[in-house]
Amino acid sequence: MDTIQVALTIQEAAEKTGLTVHTLRYYERIGLLMPIGRAANGHRRYSQQDINLIRTLNRWRQTGMPLADIQHYVKLVQEGDSTAGQRRAMLEAHRQTVVQQMEDLQATLELIDYKIQNYTDIEQKQEMVYA
Amino acid sequence: MDTIQVALTIQEAAEKTGLTVHTLRYYERIGLLMPIGRAANGHRRYSQQDINLIRTLNRWRQTGMPLADIQHYVKLVQEGDSTAGQRRAMLEAHRQTVVQQMEDLQATLELIDYKIQNYTDIEQKQEMVYA
DNA sequence: CCTTGACTTAGAGTCGACTCTAAGATGTAG
DNA sequence: CTACATCTTAGAGTCGACTCTAAGTCAAGG
Numbered sequence: 095m096d097t098i099q100v101a102l103t104i105q106e107a108a109e110k111t112g113l114t115v116h117t118l119r120y121y122e123r124i125g126l127l128m129p130i131g132r133a134a135n136g137h138r139r140y141s142q143q144d145i146n147l148i149r150t151l152n153r154w155r156q157t158g159m160p161l162a163d164i165q166h167y168v169k170l171v172q173e174g175d176s177t178a179g180q181r182r183a184m185l186e187a188h189r190q191t192v193v194q195q196m197e198d199l200q201a202t203l204e205l206i207d208y209k210i211q212n213y214t215d216i217e218q219k220q221e222m223v224y225a
Numbered sequence: 226m227d228t229i230q231v232a233l234t235i236q237e238a239a240e241k242t243g244l245t246v247h248t249l250r251y252y253e254r255i256g257l258l259m260p261i262g263r264a265a266n267g268h269r270r271y272s273q274q275d276i277n278l279i280r281t282l283n284r285w286r287q288t289g290m291p292l293a294d295i296q297h298y299v300k301l302v303q304e305g306d307s308t309a310g311q312r313r314a315m316l317e318a319h320r321q322t323v324v325q326q327m328e329d330l331q332a333t334l335e336l337i338d339y340k341i342q343n344y345t346d347i348e349q350k351q352e353m354v355y356a
Numbered sequence: 357c358c359t360t361g362a363c364t365t366a367g368a369g370t371c372g373a374c375t376c377t378a379a380g381a382t383g384t385a386g
Numbered sequence: 387c388t389a390c391a392t393c394t395t396a397g398a399g400t401c402g403a404c405t406c407t408a409a410g411t412c413a414a415g416g
Contacts, residue, residue, distance in 0.1 A: 105362075116404075117403090117404065117405080119364090124403095133363095135364090135412060138363085153333045154333075155403095156333070157329065157333045161403070179344075181344065185344070186341060189338070189341070192330050192337065198287055198288065199330070200327070202287070202288045203324070205281070206320045210313060213312065213313040236392075236393090246393090247376070250394090251374065251375080254395095264393095266382060266393080267394060268394075269394090358416090359415090360413105362412090362413090363410105364409100364410075364411070365408100365409090365410085365411105366408095367408090369404105369405080370403105370404085370405070371405095372402095373400105373401090375399080375401095376399070378398100379394100379395090380394075380395085382393075384391085385389090386387105386390105
């Protein structure tokens with residue numbers, strides 16, 4: 095099987111990942127996403143692997159992992175198999191924060207629903223608790 | 226029943242709400258949390274109602290509601306019953322973003338677990354997908 | 357040949373949300 | 387009476403994460 099090696103421009107990569115071209119360059123500058131391949135004229139060329147990595151990083155970012163940590167994670171990935179244990183530890187730590195966030199969101203959801211119910215009650219002439 | 230009217234200092238309010246005294250003053254300056262009562266000497270005195278409001282706001286904030294929106298919400302609270310509909314609409318909108326966040330977290334959790342499983346497999350001599 | 361548009365870099369600017377500092381008032385303990 | 391803690395204000399500084407600008411390169415179309 096001969097897989098065609100796609101090589102997206104920064105514009106196309108931006109579309110595929112939901113980031114802006116500015117952000118893609120910024121990520122590269124701070125040491126995330128290194129190294130991105132270049133065309134003969136110096137333009138960036140994003141491989142499918144790059145896109146996959148960026149999509150994964152987006153998930154970490156969306157769930158509150160600081161760029162500094164993501165940076166560390168990517169560095170471990172680049173250092174190869176010997177860092178597998180450390181990466182696994184990072185994932186397990188992040189798993190815990192995600193679980194915690196879900197619990198917080200669940201609690202907030204209950205509060206919101208309780209308050210919405212209060213507003214519904216008010217429409218039936220009851221008194222409202224403050225805020 | 227005679228409820229004792231507690232009036233906490235800013236220090237005590239900070240302890241009860243998990244914010245710093247700096248943040249409490251900052252929130253007041255930007256028009257959140259107004260008006261906070263004052264002692265004869267000009268020092269802030271936080272009522273139980275203030276503490277309750279701050280705790281509620283903390284939940285909104287922890288779930289990604291921008292301070293500007295929280296500000297708007299508090300303003301509506303202060304304007305009284307006539308704004309109940311608008312407040313309800315805000316809560317319902319925020320409910321949606323919270324639900325969305327939970328879905329994102331769930332998806333990320335699955336990704337994390339999948340990757341952790343990969344690391345477990347690696348320990349049994351399998352190949353790892355990139356990142 | 358020249359313009360247009362997509363790219364490049366280094367560096368400056370913005371934004372949200374704090375976080376801290378400086379200078380001064382006041383209340384209590386020794 | 388004085389030292390110390392705790393408060394007050396206005397305003398400056400920080401931090402994370404972008405976001406934008408300026409100046410320049412380069413390839414393709416008219």
